[in-house]
Amino acid sequence: MSTVVTTYHQRVAQEKRALIVTAATALFLESGYDRTSLARIAERAGVSRATLFKQFPSKAALFDAIVTESWSTAHEEDPPPAGNLVDGLGVIGRRYAELLGRAQMADLFRIVIAELPRFPELAQAQFSHGKMPYFESVRGYLLAEHEAGTVRIEDVDLAATQFLGMISNYVFWPALLVPGWEVGAERVAQVVDEAVRTIAARYAVTGPGASAKDRVPPTTTDSRRRRRS
Template sequence: MTSRPARAPGGLAAYQARVVAEKRRAILDAAAAAFLQSGYDGTTLEAVARRAGVSTGTLFKRFPTKAALFEAIMERIWEAGPDAPASPLASTLPVREALRGIGRDYARLLRAPGVEGLFRVIVAEVNRFPELGRALYERGKKPYLDRLHVQLQAAAADGAVSIADIPLAARQLLGMINDLIFWPRLLVKDLPVTDEDVARVVDEAVETFLARYGRSA
């Protein structure tokens, strides 16, 4: 009896998974381009399907609504950025280094590819689609504020800082970073911001913060 050749382990499954991933990537790339070109309200799922080269059935199966599609695009940006734990723990590093680490992570998120353009879409459409703004805050800025709250509470307990209003102080620190790294690029297309610029902005923000709140930092 002739034996059949052995199938490569996971060969078919791996191929199918690769096809699914490629279609998803094509859909999200096409959707991002469509949202940037036509805005949130002006983009249709049918137009995205044509641009991606897939059937409308394939797109609707994966993303039944425009909101789900836009959320998936933003999710891809969050995934490409640094990890922000859901339940952040205070770092054991000295407060200066811990704050620099959070600031650099936040800056990397703000510089993720395509983030400025999609933020422009959200800003333009937030009055009609407030869920976009809520999702942006919950997945974008809030995790870093949460990390700062925990870190600053621990630093205050150790006597390294003296802060009467920790939520306000956390916003002040992130504000010093995004005011120089993100907002100019949101308003001026293709404005260059180098890694050296980012390091200097974060370091100076932390030093300014500690000059105001630090004790033994």
């Protein structure tokens, strides 16, 4: 019985947390981060202030949760096995395009952009809690391919940025900035396939003379370059 009760309470808490995050995102977009109070978020979410403060002791903590949940599952999924660059990047590219197509992802970036002059810490939260964990998962996959001998990459950070950038620059940024911009599923698939082909053409190890001894160790670049896609 106690297990059933505990599971029930956990489910209720998760449901209330989701209501709070949804309400906060909507209010941040409507009124701005600064002019939205936790009390107003609690009212919109239909929960008590005590419930909200129990889950999120500050507005900054709530925003961090929005960022984390917007990027959730994307970098937590198992990476494709190394050994087939085209198949592996295809899986990663489709996951990334799906992530960028979520409504909450565009909402998150709009909040950050709108509040950046007064609250630069929001951009830092978006970068450290969202973008960087995802970037590191892609970087790790390319490193695994390098170790497997399927690619030769001197700058793995740059390669990951190139791949993600080719996708986001077509399917996400115009949709964020240009009213009415829409990209259909067929076009998204084409964009991902072309990004995969471009990376494979640049980095894949081909030809009978290629061997492990020919591979150049990937370099570790300044973390400031791990961005912008």
